[in-house]
Amino acid sequence: xxxxxxxHAPAPAGGRLISPVTVVLAALALAAAVVLACRFxxxxxAVTNINDGFPWGIWIVYDVMVGSAFAxxxxxIALLVYIFNRGEYHPLVRPALLASLFGYTLAGVSVIxxxxxxxxxxxxxxxxxxxxNSVMFEVAVCISLYILxxxxxxSPAFLDRLGMSGAKKKISKLMFLFIALGVLLPSxxxxxxxxxxxxxxxxxxxxxxxxxxxxxEYLMTAVLLGFAxxxxxxxxxxxxxxxxxxxxxxxxxARFIWGLLIAYLLVRVGDLAVRGALVSAFRFTLxxxxxxxEMICFVIPVWLLAAPAGRSNPGxxxxxxxxxxxxxxxxxxxxxxxxxxxxxxxxxxPSLPELTVSVGLIAxxxxxxxxxxKTLPVLPAQSAxxx
Amino acid sequence: xxxxxxxxxxSAAAFPAVENRLGLxxxxxxxxxxxxxxxxxxxxxxxxxxATAVEKAKRPSVIWxxxxxxxxxxxxxxxxxxxxxxxLILDVISLxxxxxxxAAAGHQAEAARQSAMKANKGKYVLVVEGAIPTKDNGxxxxxxxxxxxxxxxxxxxxxxxxxxxxxCASWGGMPSTGPNxxxxxxxxxxxxxxxxxxxxxxxxxxxxxxxxxxxxxxGKLPAVDQLGRPKFAYSRLVHDNCERRAHFDAGRFAMEFGxxxxxxxxxxxxxxxxxxxxxxNCPTILFGDAGPGSWPVGCGHPCIGCTEKGVGFAKPVFQLxxxxxxxxxxxYPRIVEEQGNSSFAAAAALAAIAGAAAGGxxxxxxxxxxxxxxxxxxxxxxxx
Numbered sequence: 046x047x048x049x050x051x052x053h054a055p056a057p058a059g060g061r062l063i064s065p066v067t068v069v070l071a072a073l074a075l076a077a078a079v080v081l082a083c084r085f086x087x088x089x090x091a092v093t094n095i096n097d098g099f100p101w102g103i104w105i106v107y108d109v110m111v112g113s114a115f116a117x118x119x120x121x122i123a124l125l126v127y128i129f130n131r132g133e134y135h136p137l138v139r140p141a142l143l144a145s146l147f148g149y150t151l152a153g154v155s156v157i158x159x160x161x162x163x164x165x166x167x168x169x170x171x172x173x174x175x176x177x178n179s180v181m182f183e184v185a186v187c188i189s190l191y192i193l194x195x196x197x198x199x200s201p202a203f204l205d206r207l208g209m210s211g212a213k214k215k216i217s218k219l220m221f222l223f224i225a226l227g228v229l230l231p232s233x234x235x236x237x238x239x240x241x242x243x244x245x246x247x248x249x250x251x252x253x254x255x256x257x258x259x260x261x262e263y264l265m266t267a268v269l270l271g272f273a274x275x276x277x278x279x280x281x282x283x284x285x286x287x288x289x290x291x292x293x294x295x296x297x298x299a300r301f302i303w304g305l306l307i308a309y310l311l312v313r314v315g316d317l318a319v320r321g322a323l324v325s326a327f328r329f330t331l332x333x334x335x336x337x338x339e340m341i342c343f344v345i346p347v348w349l350l351a352a353p354a355g356r357s358n359p360g361x362x363x364x365x366x367x368x369x370x371x372x373x374x375x376x377x378x379x380x381x382x383x384x385x386x387x388x389x390x391x392x393x394x395p396s397l398p399e400l401t402v403s404v405g406l407i408a409x410x411x412x413x414x415x416x417x418x419k420t421l422p423v424l425p426a427q428s429a430x431x432x
Numbered sequence: 433x434x435x436x437x438x439x440x441x442x443s444a445a446a447f448p449a450v451e452n453r454l455g456l457x458x459x460x461x462x463x464x465x466x467x468x469x470x471x472x473x474x475x476x477x478x479x480x481x482x483a484t485a486v487e488k489a490k491r492p493s494v495i496w497x498x499x500x501x502x503x504x505x506x507x508x509x510x511x512x513x514x515x516x517x518x519x520l521i522l523d524v525i526s527l528x529x530x531x532x533x534x535a536a537a538g539h540q541a542e543a544a545r546q547s548a549m550k551a552n553k554g555k556y557v558l559v560v561e562g563a564i565p566t567k568d569n570g571x572x573x574x575x576x577x578x579x580x581x582x583x584x585x586x587x588x589x590x591x592x593x594x595x596x597x598x599x600c601a602s603w604g605g606m607p608s609t610g611p612n613x614x615x616x617x618x619x620x621x622x623x624x625x626x627x628x629x630x631x632x633x634x635x636x637x638x639x640x641x642x643x644x645x646x647x648x649x650x651g652k653l654p655a656v657d658q659l660g661r662p663k664f665a666y667s668r669l670v671h672d673n674c675e676r677r678a679h680f681d682a683g684r685f686a687m688e689f690g691x692x693x694x695x696x697x698x699x700x701x702x703x704x705x706x707x708x709x710x711x712x713n714c715p716t717i718l719f720g721d722a723g724p725g726s727w728p729v730g731c732g733h734p735c736i737g738c739t740e741k742g743v744g745f746a747k748p749v750f751q752l753x754x755x756x757x758x759x760x761x762x763x764y765p766r767i768v769e770e771q772g773n774s775s776f777a778a779a780a781a782l783a784a785i786a787g788a789a790a791g792g793x794x795x796x797x798x799x800x801x802x803x804x805x806x807x808x809x810x811x812x813x814x815x816x
Contacts, residue, residue, distance in 0.1 A: 096772045280800065360801020367793040394774030400781050 055139050055202070055422040058286050062416060070412040077405020080398040081158060089161055092398040098391020099382070101159060106381040107403050108155035110238055111374050113188065114263075114270045116148020118278065119195065120231040121271025125301065127224050134294065136425040139202065140282065141275050143423050146195045147410045153192050155406065156185075180240045187234035194226045202421045232264060239263030242380050250384030251322035252336045253376075258316045265309040266373045272302045273369035280363045282424065292359050299356040299365070306347055306369070313343075335375065335383050342372030471642040471717060472654065472664040485649040492648060493548050493556040495587055496530040499573050499580040500607040500616055501562030505598040506532050508634035508719075509641075525557070525644060531575070542576045549590060557647065558591035559640075560584065560619045563600040563607040567615030584622055593653055594619065594627040597640055602629035602660070603741040620660065628653050629660040633738035633745075638717055639665040659741065661711070669756060670707035670735050673715040675725075676700065689732075700729060704750035706737030 084092045095102040118141035125131050126138055157163045168174035169185045176182055197216060204213040216223075239259035242249050255262055276295050283290045317323045326333050346365035355361040382393060395403075418424055456464075465482045472478075496506075510533075527533065528548035529541070536544055548556065562580075565572035570579035578586075588594050596619040599605035607616035620627050630640050643662050646654045654662040671677065679685070679699040686694035686703055694703075701708065707715075707729060714727045714735070729735050737743030737753070747753075 094772060094774065094778075097769050098771060280796075284796075358801055360797045360799070363800050364793070364797035367797070390771045392772040392774070394772070395778055395782065396775065397778045397781055400778060400785070404785065 054426055055424060056426040057422055058419050058424050060286075060419050062419060067412055067415060070408040070415075073408035074405045074412060077402045077409070080401050080405070083398070084158060084402075085163075089159070092396065092402075094393060094396040094399065096391065096393070098387045099385070099393035101381070102393055103382075103395045103399055103403050104155055104159040106378055107374075108158075108406055109152045110377045110381060112148055112152040112155065112406070113238070114235065114267045114373055114377065115274050115370065116145040116152065117231060117235065117267045117271030118142075118148075118274040119145030119198075119271070120228065120235075121268050122275055123224060123228050124268065124271075125298075128228060134298065136291070137275055137279065137294065137298075139199075139423045139425075140278060140418070141271075142195065142199055143202075143414060143417055144274065144278050144410075146192075146199050147413055149188065149192050149195060151406050151410055153188055158402070180237050180244060184234045184237045184241070187230050187237065191227070191230040191234065194223050194230060197223045198227055202417075202423060206421060231267065235267035236260035236264040238267075245385070248385060248387055249380060250332045250386065251320065251325050252317065252332055253380040253384045254322075255313075255316045255320075258312060262309070262313060262316075262376075265305065265312065266376055269302065269305055269309060269369055270373040272298060272305070273366040273373070276302075276362055276366035277370060280359060280366070282418070286418070286424070288424070290359050292357060292362070295359075295362055296353075296357040299350050299362055302365070302369070303347065303350040303356075306343065306350070310343060310347065332379070332384050335379050339372055339375035339379055342368045342375060346372075467638070468642050468645050471638045471713075472646055472662075478649070482645055482649050485645065491524060491526040492592075492644075493528050493552040494525045494530075494559055494644075495528055495545060495548060495556055495591075496559045496561065497580075497583060497587060498531045498575075499560070499562030499564050499584075499601070500614065501598060501600045501605075503532055503561070504634040505561045505632075505640075506530070509637045524641075524648075528552075528556070539576070545587075549587065553590045555592050556590075557644065558587050558594045560594065560596050560601045561598050563604045563616035563618065564622045565607075565614035566617045566622065567613070572614040581622055584619065588619075588623050593647055594623070595640070595643060595653075596620070596627050596629045596660070598635055599631045599633045599738055599744055602631035605631075605633065606745045609745045626656075626660050628656055628662065630665075631659075631661060631739040631741075631744075632712065633736075635739070636665070636714065636717055636719060639713070657711075661739070665713045665717075666711045666739065668711065668713065670710045670712050670714055670729070671756075673713070674699075674707050674729060675715060676729060686732075694732060697732075700732070700734040701753065703734045704748070704752060705729060705734030706740065706743050706747065706753045707735045708753045709743055709756045710735055710737040710740040710753075712739040 080092055089095060093102055093104070119138075122134060122137050122141040126134050157166055160166055169182060170189070198220070200216055201213050201220075204210070204216070237260065239262060242253065242259050243256060245254075247254070276298065279291050279295060282288065314323075317326070326336050346368050349355050349361050349365040349368075355365075462479070462483065466479050469478045469482055474482075498506075529545040531541065534541060534544065562573075564570065564580045564584055566581065570581040573580040575583060596602050600607055600616070601619050603618045604612070604616045604621075607614065608618075618629075620629070628643060630643060632639070639662065642664065643654055646652075646662075654664055656662055657666060659666075671680070674680075676697060676699045679697070680701055684693060684698045686698045686700055688694065689703070694700075699705070715729065718724070718726045718730070720726055725731060734749065736745075736749050737747065738745075743753075
């Protein structure tokens with residue numbers, strides 16, 4: 046433990062902030078900002094393809110549902126390090142937390158873009174206005190709290206830089222509380238995001254209407270996605286910043302992923318079989334097609350990560366992580382858009398401006414990540430020996 | 433509590449005089465006071481104050497001048513269906529000069545005006561009905577040898593308050609419609625100072641009466657907008673309180689007189705209704721005490737905007753109104769709801785993004801998998 050703490054004390058990565066990559070990312074983010082300006086001036090109808098049948102589009106399903114699930118890296122690693130007491134993963138905490146921080150903050154902000162009457166957003170937090178029995182209330186309050194908690198968890202990284210070491214000391218004393226909250230809150234709302242589908246009932250295709258198991262499935266995939274994103278992000282950071290690979294650490298992490306993945310697939314397929322929904326997977330429909338793509342994305346990593354040789358190969362690890370991310374992405378897109386049917390005639394496909402915003406948000410997230418990593422102590426100080 | 437009790441006792445004691453004077457039962461009288469308080473948007477407690485003011489034997493002297501007009505304003509005051517209204521009009525105020533209503537004629541009438549002005553100097557209320565011709569020194573309207581301009585200035589000099597009733601007196605109204613051969617002007621223009629205006633063609637009698645009673649009760653005229661119109665009556669667009677408003681919001685319009693939409697009471701906007709740009713309380717207080725629907729739009733005719741300068745008598749009746757502050761926001765439901773569309777470009781873009789992500793990831797994974805290990809940071813295609 047102490048050895049890790051010493052050798053992996055985080056430090057700013059340094060380097061130029063303006064590079065071709067950051068410029069391209071900034072341009073994409075700017076394009077999104079322009080579209081959002083149009084959205085706030087001319088309304089949702091002017092830029093999105095959402096309609097009365099599909100009151101949400103990719104701004105909710107991708108930016109919020111998938112975005113917050115992708116942002117579960119911090120949650121998953123915190124779960125591992127602090128709850129299961131696996132201190133060796135500690136070097137992954139800060140980078141993962143940073144990615145989560147951006148992912149969640151942007152997911153939270155994205156909700157406002159999608160609210161028709163965004164100026165009323167505070168109603169959900171206001172006693173008297175809030176409908177305390179709704180799942181949406183739980184999700185909104187929980188995600189907002191979690192964003193706050195994460196900024197506090199991450200605050201040691203920038204309090205130093207701001208010269209507020211006194212505040213840092215005080216926060217550090219209470220940090221155990223925020224870390225506990227940081228594990229509790231995502232468990233609550235990631236499962237509740239699944240509960241949202243329960244309410245839609247028969248509007249959701251049987252392949253994704255898992256009823257009372259939905260919260261469990263969404264929670265399991267959120268953790269899975271969290272681990273996958275940690276692998277994905279650690280690999281890209283190593284490449285991008287020309288650092289040594291954390292393959293040994295990630296290989297051990299991959300064992301957890303594998304176990305959890307098996308458990309998830311048992312729940313998922315078992316549920317489909319028990320409900321008799323598996324039949325509809327063998328019909329020639331768009332839903333069935335996307336179901337199989339989703340399942341393939343989950344099943345191939347089982348095979349990729351089964352053997353220790355695969356787990357210690359960074360290429361295989363990366364491929365498995367990307368497939369898992371695709372699987373989690375599809376599970377949510379399928380549940381909320383592809384398998385969602387409100388009546389005859391309604392359909393939805395994202396418009397170009399909607400895509401621009403989603404892409405721009407991702408670009409902004411990566412851009413901010415690069416800036417933070419280069420200027421704040423996030424990544425472990427580079428050790429000479431590649432692990 | 434005690435104050436209310438006192439007021440009631442006081443009113444009750446004073447009432448026989450009113451009863452004799454107005455020939456009203458107490459119930460009818462209180463109903464009238466309550467109606468006026470409601471018209472002015474005053475709280476229920478004002479009712480007692482109004483009752484006290486009206487009961488006072490001392491009625492304000494009113495001099496009523498007629499110029500370029502049709503006497504419709506006077507007619508509407510007299511023809512109100514409320515059984516006792518005309519009595520109240522004549523008894524709440526002391527109408528000392530009114531060319532239509534007074535029995536006197538010729539020099540006798542002029543003498544009555546002069547004596548009323550002298551007796552009530554600085555205390556009488558001047559009501560002007562009709563526009564004032566100003567062209568050629570105002571020779572197009574003369575009463576008893578005096579031009580309208582002279583009469584108005586003479587009467588206004590010692591008046592406690594000046595009220596312009598009807599659209600003509602308010603801004604020139606119908607006589608001022610182009611080419612305006614007589615140079616018809618408003619009271620305010622001729623006097624060179626703002627006055628209270630009760631525009632309308634004709635205006636609702638309650639708006640006039642409420643203004644006068646406000647003066648009686650509180651000793652001052654009610655708050656007015658920038659055009660001199662009492663805010664209690666003219667602060668909302670006709671459109672805002674229109675009973676057909678829901679049809680407007682839902683996009684259901686009568687397209688021509690007698691069509692299906694017209695017969696079903698749809699919005700008259702497309703027939704030229706000026707409700708969206710006209711400020712008046714017609715839809716809330718209606719006309720003639722005849723119950724629901726008794727106002728132009730309620731009867732199926734578009735509002736012509738008679739209370740609004742630049743709209744009434746200026747815009748053609750069937751011309752589409754300008755939507756003043758209610759251009760339907762984008763958040764309003766559309767008439768035909770799109771059920772979703774998708775463009776080829778968006779599909780292509782999404783496919784390109786997915787393809788680039790998959791390809792990039794695959795290439796990255798392949799490079800990473802090579803045995804040379806962590807030596808090749810050769811991935812300029814994705815993210816970093």
